[in-house]
Amino acid sequence: xxxxxxxxIFPGMGYHKDKPLLYYSSRIVQNLGxxxxxxxxxxxxxxxxxxxxxxKAGNVAYECTVKQLKEIDFSQYDDILFISKSIGTAVMARYxxxxxxxxxxxxxxxxxxTFSFNTKDAIAFIGESDPAxxxxxxxxxxxxxxxxxYTYPDCNHSLECNDVDTxxxxxxxxxxxxxxxxxxxx
Numbered sequence: 001x002x003x004x005x006x007x008x009i010f011p012g013m014g015y016h017k018d019k020p021l022l023y024y025s026s027r028i029v030q031n032l033g034x035x036x037x038x039x040x041x042x043x044x045x046x047x048x049x050x051x052x053x054x055x056k057a058g059n060v061a062y063e064c065t066v067k068q069l070k071e072i073d074f075s076q077y078d079d080i081l082f083i084s085k086s087i088g089t090a091v092m093a094r095y096x097x098x099x100x101x102x103x104x105x106x107x108x109x110x111x112x113x114t115f116s117f118n119t120k121d122a123i124a125f126i127g128e129s130d131p132a133x134x135x136x137x138x139x140x141x142x143x144x145x146x147x148x149x150y151t152y153p154d155c156n157h158s159l160e161c162n163d164v165d166t167x168x169x170x171x172x173x174x175x176x177x178x179x180x181x182x183x184x185x186x
Contacts, residue, residue, distance in 0.1 A: 003078040007034040012086030093117035115141040127155025
């Protein structure tokens with residue numbers, strides 16, 4: 001009997017499912033036979049990179065997530081995978097922690113709040129020039145939580161740099177590592 005698999009994709013604020021990291025990871029999981037749910041956030045506050053606004057945005061995004069997933073019976077799936085970007089990493093981690101969902105997790109450019117939840121079995125990717133994160137603190141938190149962290153020199157919060165060839169090389173590397181992580185146990 002074939003495994004029933006579910007992948008949930010959590011976007012960032014301005015980084016949606018049609019952007020490279022989420023688009024290609026969605027294609028990977030689709031090709032691997034996962035049912036896909038794309039989370040969408042509605043009525044998000046602007047300018048969220050200061051603490052009060054970020055907390056409010058996280059709460060709004062979390063409530064959107066709860067509403068969108070209220071009908072999902074996670075117990076019917078053999079394999080559950082969460083893929084997230086930026087603020088989506090924290091929203092996803094909170095949801096998994098609150099609902100106690102056994103799953104694998106992929107974090108693209110996680111924010112520091114993501115590490116405050118009881119998450120297990122995750123990998124993360126971040127740019128070394130990401131203005132939205134304290135790289136040294138992200139490294140420390142990843143190590144403390146046994147999360148494999150891949151870093152990319154000169155890359156920003158979208159895991160991009162000024163050189164297109166480097167960006168193509170990096171996205172290929174990220175997607176290979178993403179697929180390897182997803183298929184490791186198969």
